[in-house]
Amino acid sequence: MSNPYRNVLKKGESFKLPGQSGQFTDKNGEINASSNADLLVQIGKAMQANSNPAPRMNEQVTAAVHTERRKILVEAMNDATGRSMAMLGEAVAAEIQETTNREGFVRRICQYNEIGQGETNEVILKEKNVVAFMATSPSQVTPVEIRQKRQYPPEFHINGYILVDTGELARSAGDLLGEKYEEGLEATMVKEDVLWRTMAIQAATVRNTLQNFATFTPSVFARLINQVARWGIPATSCLFASDLWQDVISNGDFAGVFDPVTKWELLQDGYLGSLYGVSMLTDTFRQPNLKVLDIGEVFVVGAPINHGVFTLRGSITAEPINKFATGEAKKGWFLDEICSMVLGNSKSVARGKKS
Secondary structure (H helix, E strand, C coil): CCCCCCCCCCCCCCCCCCCCCECEECCEEEEEEHHHCCCHHHHHHHHHHCCCCCCEEEEEECCHHHHHHHHHHHHHHCCCCCHHHHHHHHHHHHHHHHHHHCCCHHHHCCEEEECCCCCCCCCCCCCCEEEEEEECCCCCCCEEEEECCCCCCCCCCEEEEEEEEEEHHCCCCCHHHHHHHHHHHHCCCCHHHHHHHHHHHHHHHCCCCCEHHHHHHCHHHHHHHHHHHCCCCCCCEECHHHHHHHHHHHHHHHHEEEEECEEHHHHHHHHEEEEECCECCCCCCHHHHHCCCCCCCCEEEHHHHHHHEEEEEEEEEEEECCCCHHCCEEEEEEEEEEEEECCCCHHEEEEEEEE
């Protein structure tokens, strides 16, 4: 049986910046700009618009969508059999997994392996005789000396609750289902990315050196790339705090070396384009509670095969919860995933910080 709630959380389309009359994109979703330098400016305007307290660009969905989401949530909450709640939870979990695959840092910069029932969690690292970092829980990491390329990292649970209070539902005039979906992302995607960042901060000073700078320039970025490339590791990704974009706009040298993204859909997913062939990723277009990068922070990361492995056993699951029996007027889901994370070579990451 197909799930009728499967697509209830898709992003709405937006073609204008809030507060501006001109079209930000054309009908094909291409960002309107007169030159490469202007495209950098337009992306900066989108970042600024997304940081305003007014509804963010990725929240601009139609009233009809809000109404439909509310109807679906009310229907599920009022279903005494629990079947509708289970199906809605399945849909929410599927959307969270899809979004995490598309927007999460870890699943884009590491090798991503899905492990089946009964399979051994074996990962094969590119190099041995290097310092690596393994996660032992959602918040703890440990350094290890890699002697063998085949490793069996510990698996652990990343989980959290999504609960809807009946009073909250009765009072809410907004997109409560969308808010709960974001809480699910905070319980899963954000925890994955924060765990990686914890690893990366420690790894970046094992064989490489923290790069402090006053202004982000092409030469600063080149130094970060060299920190990784000097070990024979190709630098392929960069995690980039949004405040550094003003340095990109104000330095004319970037216009000649930065190949910015032209599609709004890709920009929403945090892909800014490429600089010296390195994919530039940001958490700018996430909601504030979903951001993980510190102000002025930048990481350059080696190719996934050189950098690390993230494994997921099965998929994210959503178990329905009904707290009425314990005296709480709440229903919702318990989200859970079983995973492992290894940063396989400390040489594969460099970190910079604006001082």
